[in-house]
Amino acid sequence: MTSVVSTGLQRNFHSITTNTSILVDPSRFVRRYGVAIHAYLHALIxxxxxxxxxxxDLLLQVVERGFPDGMGRRGKFRYYLMTVVRNAALAYFRKKSRRPVTVADLSSIPAAQIADRAWDRSWRECVMKNAWLALRSHEQRNSGNLFHTVLRTSIKHGDEDSTMLAVRVSCATGQELSPEAFRKQLSRARRKFSELLIEEVARTMRAATPEDLEEELSSLDLLKYVRWQS
Known part of the structure; x- marks a missing residue:
């Protein structure tokens, strides 16, 4: 584990509690990760x-009954959820074919192979979207804060210098911003986004350690955003 990433994770880890897990609030889960389920099922069926x-049917079951305690005390929720969604698809195929259908049968379907490859990508997109929404909410709640605006602007116009970017943000918000003020806001915005990203990933895990979080961030190709904290 690199020292930069370890420091960033350790700095934010103690602010993350088990109460933030999406497992304890099924309706919250549906709002945040229903898109991934939708994409996966529509690729399979x-x-x-x-x-x-x-x-x-699956989402209604989740909202009404919650999640079975099938993950144990620790685990990555996206792997567990993938199994739940695959089982729902298997039940559909069994009902349709009126014969036993196994996981091997499902895996032999070309669409299933495509869906499996797309699952992590869809999950990553959900994580990123939720972190961006949290950053926008942070900006809206804090007067003078432009974290979401400056970070989005810097990414969209990455070839421009801070002077031009400051002008863009000033025009978009009606709030005069000097190049120096833009750079300060951008540095803090990157740090805040990293924190929100770590928190979002932690919500999809049980009893996660900083090492577990780094592994999950790495597997989703999100570590580069955590390194923004350096």
Whole structure:
């Protein structure tokens, strides 16, 4: 584990509690990660209508009953959830074919192989989206804060210097911003986004250690954003 990443994770780890886990709030889970389930099921099941029906049944079950305690005390929720969604698809295929259908049968479907490859990508997009939404909410709650705006602007116009970027932000917000003030806001915005990203990933894990978080961030290709804290 690199010292930069370790320091960033350790600095934020103690502010993350088990109460932030999406496992304890099923309705919150549906809002934050329903998109990943939707994409996966629709890749597995060719019928749009049937995929929608399976998705609605699964989400309703999650909201009404929560999640079975199938992860144990520790684990990555995205792996566990992938199994849950695959089982829902298996149940659909069993009902449709009126014969036993196994995981091996499901894996032999070309669409399933495509869906499996896309699962982590969809999950990563959900994590990033939730972190961006949290950063925007932070900006809206704090007068004078432009974290979301300056970070989005710097990414969209990465070839421009701080003078031009400051002008863009000033025009967009009506708040005059000098190049120096822009650079300060950008540095703090990157740090805050890193913190929010770590917190979001931690919500999808049980009993995670800093090492567990780094492994998950790495597998989702998100470590580069944590390194923004350096």
């Amino acid at each position: 060719s019928s749009e209508h049937d995929a929608e029906e399976v998705e609605q």
